[in-house]
Structures are given as C-alpha cells and as structure tokens.
Amino acid sequence: MSRFTTRELAIIAIALEDEERGARNNRRRFWVHRMLKARHAEEEFWQIQRHLLYDEEKLYIYFHMNRYLFDIILSFIEKDITKKNTKFRQAITPKEKFAVTLRKVKEKLFL
Numbered sequence: 001m002s003r004f005t006t007r008e009l010a011i012i013a014i015a016l017e018d019e020e021r022g023a024r025n026n027r028r029r030f031w032v033h034r035m036l037k038a039r040h041a042e043e044e045f046w047q048i049q050r051h052l053l054y055d056e057e058k059l060y061i062y063f064h065m066n067r068y069l070f071d072i073i074l075s076f077i078e079k080d081i082t083k084k085n086t087k088f089r090q091a092i093t094p095k096e097k098f099a100v101t102l103r104k105v106k107e108k109l110f111l
Contacts, residue, residue: 048062049095049099062103062106063099063102063103063106064102064106064110065102070098070102073098074094074095074098077094077098078094081094081097081098082094
C-alpha cells in the first residue's frame with residue numbers, strides 16, 4: 001500500500017514534470033555554451049599561443065614542427081576549415097582548429 005493518496009501522487013507527478021520541463025528549457029536557453037564564450041580567456045590554446053608562436057623551441061616541443069612548417073600547412077588548409085562569424089557566435093579560428101588537431105594527433109602518436 002502506498003502512503004500517498006491518489007491526489008498527492010498526481011501533484012507529485014505534475015511537480016516532477018514541471019521540473020523536468022524547466023530543466024529542458026534551461027538547457028536550450030543558450031545558443032553558445034558559456035564555456036565556448038570564455039574560450040579566448042580560458043582554453044589552453046589561447047593561454048599559450050602567445051608564448052608558443054613566438055618561441056620556436058617551445059612550439060617544436062608542443063607540435064613537433066617548427067613555425068615555418070606550421071604556417072605553411074595552415075596556409076594550405078585555412079580556406080577549407082574557415083567558418084564565418086555570426087551575430088550569435090564567434091567561429092573557431094583556423095589556427096586554433098589546426099593547433100588543437102595537431103595536439104590531439106601528437107597525443108595519440110607519442111603518448
């Protein structure tokens with residue numbers, strides 16, 4: 001036997017449904033997640049890019065290539081991986097996409 005009446009169970013079910021609906025609406029509220037909005041300040045690439053791209057030795061350790069090769073490869077693929085910025089969100093730059101891809105490949109190959 002349930003210790004709740006049918007009316008109480010109905011109220012609980014309605015409250016749970018409203019809570020679930022509210023949670024779903026909160027998930028869809030943001031077009032761009034807060035994490036992505038803050039990527040220029042918080043992501044690894046943006047934190048170290050100013051140091052890496054001007055320090056040849058660190059860049060080579062990080063990507064296993066020198067700056068010249070990095071720039072040459074980027075120039076070949078930049079047009080293909082460029083997305084347009086919209087009024088809703090900033091696109092990820094080709095340099096950032098390339099750097100992240102290189103880093104992931106390096107992790108898979110060397111770790």
